[in-house]
Amino acid sequence: MIEEIKEYTVSRSKILEGVKKEIIERLNVDLTIDEIDDEVSLFGTGLGLDSVDALDLTLGIENRFAVKIDETDTSIFKSVNAITDYIIKEKAKV
């Protein structure tokens, strides 16, 4: 059980880091991985992304993690944590 939790934690951390890399690289965000808080709001006052960034981020996430982003679910891009949870949920379906 402990091993499973450890494995899950490592796997989640890798996904979380990958999400941050996509944000930094695709959207030219001038921050490091460590500077992006897991819970910070991506749009508006948080990271300051706007709606046109959503397309690039969607493409990046879909290509990197081989998941399909549901465009009707507006909660996915709430934060890095929210994207990470969505990816984990989608991967579990496969």
Place this chain on the structure above:
Amino acid sequence: MKKVSFSAKEIISKLPHKYPFIMIDQAYDIEAGVKGKGIKSVSLGEWYFQGHFPTEPIVPGVLIVEGLAQLTALIDSACSLENGKEDNKQVMGYLTKVDIKFIKTVVLGEQILMSCELIKSFRNLKQWRVSAKVGRRDVAVGTLNVAQV
């Protein structure tokens, strides 16, 4: 999928742009909302040659991009034909991102063959893979992001 073509006259009615800012003469092989091709023949009468450049007429790269963007609007406008709605509906799109590599200049007398294909649609945003060729040679390739309102 059924393919459609648009003549210059149809293009003028479908695009919100008007002279001198229509950068495509014909559109063909259009699969509604998915992909299509277009032609722009570069003649001596082009308004931009007055200044770009008086002694060496070169088509501005940004206007090649504009032609490609107009082609994406025409590909989308074909959806109204498929849906059986009015066929002269104008599609208004705004470029939100341009990632184009310019490979070769286009000069007076050449014909630009444009090609656009949808990569991804997300809400009101679309990303297109685009290319412009003269003959068989690429002159501009890349992607365009367009927001429709």
